[in-house]
Amino acid sequence: MSALLIIIVLVLAGVAIGQAVRIFEISNALKGKDENEITDDDNKRQGWYMLIFMFGMFITFIWMSASYWEVMLPKSASVHGKEVDNLMAISMIVITAMFVVTQPLLFYFAFKYKGKKANRATFVSHNDKLELIWTFIPAIVLAGLILYGLSTWNSTMFRPEDEEPMIVEIYAKQFGWNARYSGADNQLGYANVRNIAGVNVLGVDDTDGASLDDIVTTELHLPVGKPVLFRFRAQDVIHSAFMPHFRVQMNCVPGAVTQFAVTPDVTTVEMRKEQDVIAKTATINAIRKAKGEELYEFDYVLLCNKICGSAHYNMQMKIVVESQEEFDNWMSSQKTFAETL
Amino acid sequence: MSDIQSAETMHTDTHDHSHDDHHHEANFWNTYVFSQDHKMIAKQFLLTGIVMGTIGMMMSVLFRLQLAWPEQGFPILEKLLGKWAPDGVMDSSIYLALVTIHGTIMVFFVLTAGLSGTFSNLLIPLQIGARDMASGFMNMLSYWFFFVSSVIMVISLFVTSGPASAGWTVYPPLSALPQAIPGSGAGMTLWLVSMTLFIVSSLLGALNYIVTVLNLRTKGMSMTRLPLTIWAFFVTAILGVLSFPVLLSAALLLVFDRSMGTSFYLSDIFIGGEVLDHAGGSPVLFQHLFWFLGHPEVYIILLPALGITSEVIATNSRKPIFGYRAMVGSILAIAFLSFIVWGHHMFVTGMNPFLGSVFTFTTLLIAIPSAVKAFNYITTLWKGNIRFTPAMLFSIALVSTFITGGLTGIILGDSALDINVHDTYFVVAHFHIVMGLSAIFGMFAGIYHWFPRMWGRRMNKTMGYFHFWLTFISAYGVFFPMHFLGMAGLPRRYYTNTAFPMFDDLADINILISNFAILGAIAQGIFFFNFFYSMFRGKRSAQNPWKSNTLEWTAPVEHIHGNWPGELPTVHRWAYDYSKPGMDEDFVPQTIPLGPGEEETH
Numbered sequence: 001m002s003a004l005l006i007i008i009v010l011v012l013a014g015v016a017i018g019q020a021v022r023i024f025e026i027s028n029a030l031k032g033k034d035e036n037e038i039t040d041d042d043n044k045r046q047g048w049y050m051l052i053f054m055f056g057m058f059i060t061f062i063w064m065s066a067s068y069w070e071v072m073l074p075k076s077a078s079v080h081g082k083e084v085d086n087l088m089a090i091s092m093i094v095i096t097a098m099f100v101v102t103q104p105l106l107f108y109f110a111f112k113y114k115g116k117k118a119n120r121a122t123f124v125s126h127n128d129k130l131e132l133i134w135t136f137i138p139a140i141v142l143a144g145l146i147l148y149g150l151s152t153w154n155s156t157m158f159r160p161e162d163e164e165p166m167i168v169e170i171y172a173k174q175f176g177w178n179a180r181y182s183g184a185d186n187q188l189g190y191a192n193v194r195n196i197a198g199v200n201v202l203g204v205d206d207t208d209g210a211s212l213d214d215i216v217t218t219e220l221h222l223p224v225g226k227p228v229l230f231r232f233r234a235q236d237v238i239h240s241a242f243m244p245h246f247r248v249q250m251n252c253v254p255g256a257v258t259q260f261a262v263t264p265d266v267t268t269v270e271m272r273k274e275q276d277v278i279a280k281t282a283t284i285n286a287i288r289k290a291k292g293e294e295l296y297e298f299d300y301v302l303l304c305n306k307i308c309g310s311a312h313y314n315m316q317m318k319i320v321v322e323s324q325e326e327f328d329n330w331m332s333s334q335k336t337f338a339e340t341l
Numbered sequence: 342m343s344d345i346q347s348a349e350t351m352h353t354d355t356h357d358h359s360h361d362d363h364h365h366e367a368n369f370w371n372t373y374v375f376s377q378d379h380k381m382i383a384k385q386f387l388l389t390g391i392v393m394g395t396i397g398m399m400m401s402v403l404f405r406l407q408l409a410w411p412e413q414g415f416p417i418l419e420k421l422l423g424k425w426a427p428d429g430v431m432d433s434s435i436y437l438a439l440v441t442i443h444g445t446i447m448v449f450f451v452l453t454a455g456l457s458g459t460f461s462n463l464l465i466p467l468q469i470g471a472r473d474m475a476s477g478f479m480n481m482l483s484y485w486f487f488f489v490s491s492v493i494m495v496i497s498l499f500v501t502s503g504p505a506s507a508g509w510t511v512y513p514p515l516s517a518l519p520q521a522i523p524g525s526g527a528g529m530t531l532w533l534v535s536m537t538l539f540i541v542s543s544l545l546g547a548l549n550y551i552v553t554v555l556n557l558r559t560k561g562m563s564m565t566r567l568p569l570t571i572w573a574f575f576v577t578a579i580l581g582v583l584s585f586p587v588l589l590s591a592a593l594l595l596v597f598d599r600s601m602g603t604s605f606y607l608s609d610i611f612i613g614g615e616v617l618d619h620a621g622g623s624p625v626l627f628q629h630l631f632w633f634l635g636h637p638e639v640y641i642i643l644l645p646a647l648g649i650t651s652e653v654i655a656t657n658s659r660k661p662i663f664g665y666r667a668m669v670g671s672i673l674a675i676a677f678l679s680f681i682v683w684g685h686h687m688f689v690t691g692m693n694p695f696l697g698s699v700f701t702f703t704t705l706l707i708a709i710p711s712a713v714k715a716f717n718y719i720t721t722l723w724k725g726n727i728r729f730t731p732a733m734l735f736s737i738a739l740v741s742t743f744i745t746g747g748l749t750g751i752i753l754g755d756s757a758l759d760i761n762v763h764d765t766y767f768v769v770a771h772f773h774i775v776m777g778l779s780a781i782f783g784m785f786a787g788i789y790h791w792f793p794r795m796w797g798r799r800m801n802k803t804m805g806y807f808h809f810w811l812t813f814i815s816a817y818g819v820f821f822p823m824h825f826l827g828m829a830g831l832p833r834r835y836y837t838n839t840a841f842p843m844f845d846d847l848a849d850i851n852i853l854i855s856n857f858a859i860l861g862a863i864a865q866g867i868f869f870f871n872f873f874y875s876m877f878r879g880k881r882s883a884q885n886p887w888k889s890n891t892l893e894w895t896a897p898v899e900h901i902h903g904n905w906p907g908e909l910p911t912v913h914r915w916a917y918d919y920s921k922p923g924m925d926e927d928f929v930p931q932t933i934p935l936g937p938g939e940e941e942t943h
Binding site for chain 2: 014017018021022025034035036037038042043046047049050053057060061064068070071072073081083084087088091092094095098099102103105106107109110113114115116119120121122123124125126127130131134135138139142145146149150152153154156157158173174192193194196203232235236237238240242244245247248249250251253254255256258259280283284287288293296298301303304305306307308309310311312313314316
């Protein structure tokens with residue numbers, strides 16, 4: 001019933017506006033004005049609005065950059081992440097510069113050359129020199145960005161051969177994560193979803209000798225400064241292992257194994273002492289306090305970043321980066337695969 | 342061809358349909374419903390696109406309510422979503438469904454069919470001086486396949502297990518297994534059926550556009566005298582013909598995997614407590630096939646908008662488009678490059694990193710022709726005599742969003758940087774600005790500019806201004822702050838961000854975004870009113886209301902079958918002789934022969 005009333009009200013409002021417009025149009029017609037012709041006044045007004053919009057846009061841009069600075073991710077907690085952050089900073093400076101040059105030109109020209117009936121535009125159809133300039137300048141800038149980008153990409157993706165990383169499997173399923181450490185032999189045992197049974201939730205093959213010392217955990221602990229090679233598997237659908245603080249992301253694809261190597265270089269405890277992190281945590285805790293929620297302490301997280309089902313939004317695993325000693329202690333408290341069987 | 346020629350020779354007077362001996366008597370059905378006239382088909386595409394666009398937009402408002410105010414009940418959600426929103430709080434499955442269908446509708450139904458379908462149909466014959474499309478019948482089929490496809494997509498919203506909800510990119514295995522998400526049941530089946538019909542529609546349309554542009558140009562209309570709109574539609578159609586069939590094959594293999602037990606995309610899956618039989622497939626294969634369409638699709642959406650803008654900016658700056666040849670060249674360059682960059686959507690799929698390097702290289706190359714286009718638009722304004730019609734405002738807005746969104750593409754196209762912003766709100770901001778906003782602004786520009794050509798009436802200027810400013814401001818208000826969310830590491834497609842305390846401080850930004858989204862949606866009310874009111878009651882338009890050069894304004898205001906009474910117009914010059922020195926007026930239609938001693942500009 002209320003829906004019907006709402007519809008009736010909307011229809012009547014529409015009719016009323018229509019009639020008002022009609023009256024406006026008829027009165028204009030009587031005065032001999034064509035209300036749809038674009039007058040010099042319109043051009044003047046819209047030209048000014050364009051200029052005002054431009055200033056508004058830049059003020060907002062600066063304001064947002066300043067006040068949202070704090071919400072952005074803190075400094076990278078991995079070695080390659082520092083390079084990525086540098087590349088990001090330089091790219092951001094380049095695109096901001098282009099933004100700051102082109103947008104004002106666009107809006108300023110719109111303002112400056114707002115038309116008058118009596119005026120006439122200048123006839124310019126092309127200018128080869130100018131066009132060459134703005135083909136080559138972007139080309140050169142991009143060449144620089146491409147070279148820098150590719151060198152960063154290569155050093156992130158292709159690790160030195162002599163480095164002996166610790167191999168850890170990240171296993172994704174709806175809606176949670178597991179980690180499997182390769183144990184003393186630094187070799188992961190063969191696994192396939194066809195072996196999943198009982199406590200063997202990762203489908204590890206118990207006939208493979210390498211699997212016996214594997215250690216399956218629900219938290220990811222990493223020793224600081226040590227290269228880790230993550231090998232990713234998924235049980236059901238595609239997931240994406242996203243560790244934003246380490247600038248790491250790789251999809252977990254059922255039927256395939258993907259990988260990503262990373263060297264964490266800031267421990268959780270150290271990160272909690274970073275100025276940025278302290279400020280961000282304080283802001284968050286002020287919000288949480290007001291809502292009566294549990295207080296937050298900074299932790300690294302692994303989250304799922306590929307749509308994977310109804311609880312996609314809540315698929316997380318805590319990551320702890322700690323000293324080798326603390327890591328070894330924690331490790332020794334975990335059960336090997338052989339012990340769980 | 343021969344039909345058109347005979348129509349031309351037999352033509353005697355301006356009365357509707359009088360020249361047609363091979364058409365049936367005009368009646369309601371063949372005039373308004375199963376029409377083969379390109380102008381009517383254009384209107385049909387536009388109206389269907391607007392209806393779909395409204396659905397897509399309303400969906401975005403619904404999920405924006407959820408994102409800004411999670412856990413808070415809204416009676417409107419309960420009313421609209423029923424069992425999916427107990428106590429007015431939507432559940433997470435329907436959230437994903439809304440995002441999925443919003444994306445599908447906007448990308449395919451509004452910005453592909455609604456934009457390209459409308460304006461290619463309206464403008465190709467009118468601007469090249471043809472009586473109609475090469476095949477009116479195929480053209481009609483193209484619309485009706487689109488219509489049926491839209492209906493099926495809307496029906497899929499009402500199935501018991503919910504509509505498709507694996508994201509608009511429908512990556513398997515999620516989209517292949519109903520056990521993984523309920524929307525991958527009947528909803529996904531209907532989605533695939535609808536998309537298949539959509540592809541048929543798109544191919545029928547595109548083939549027609551290509552043939553028409555190549556064969557039916559009037560005397561004097563060489564390819565280098567084509568308005569940039571036609572170049573854009575022509576290249577768009579070629580992109581569509583080359584890429585949509587690949588999507589069809591991707592969809593077909595998905596159908597096989599879903600219903601016939603094949604394993605193209607599926608391998609080693611344990612779900613719902615059992616291991617599936619599928620073995621040996623690769624989910625990444627689907628992504629390759631999907632994005633082989635998916636990336637050209639971005640330009641299928643964008644190029645028509647850029648073409649429309651070129652025309653609108655030149656006309657309303659009263660200046661030739663700056664660097665016509667460079668504009669055509671950059672359209673061709675963008676089109677070519679769009680086929681060799683699809684891998685930039687897949688940097689983190691585990692694809693060989695070397696391949697990632699190649700795709701980074703090709704992707705960043707696109708910035709060059711795009712920069713050329715942006716600079717040429719800006720220079721077209723320079724020393725112009727700008728007339729701010731609502732269409733012109735939307736065109737300038739398009740250039741602005743094209744630049745803003747294009748620039749962040751330089752971040753995302755760089756594989757090393759993509760690692761950390763991939764699938765975050767940074768991506769959402771990027772593609773909505775560069776593709777969504779630019780294309781929809783182009784579409785609005787087209788509607789405001791060619792409304793008099795379509796309905797013979799003018800849209801109300803003042804309402805147009807209000808609509809523009811509210812839309813432009815709220816568009817930036819929605820998508821600009823999203824960059825910061827992305828830089829904070831916030832993943833897209835999260836039903837709520839409350840599961841991670843580290844995102845708590847983003848709640849305010851999300852509220853700001855949602856407020857702008859609601860404002861933007863309300864602003865479209867002004868447009869709808871203006872559009873439908875003007876259609877029936879708007880002031881009658883003069884034949885050439887914008888003092889434009891192109892051929893469509895030489896045809897009579899009243900639509901007639903065959904477009905021009907008597908002979909087809911002959912073309913003597915390019916479309917951009919605005920403010921040419923030595924001419925009486927600041928425009929010279931293409932049909933005017935060169936004066937004595939006048940030099941051809943182009």
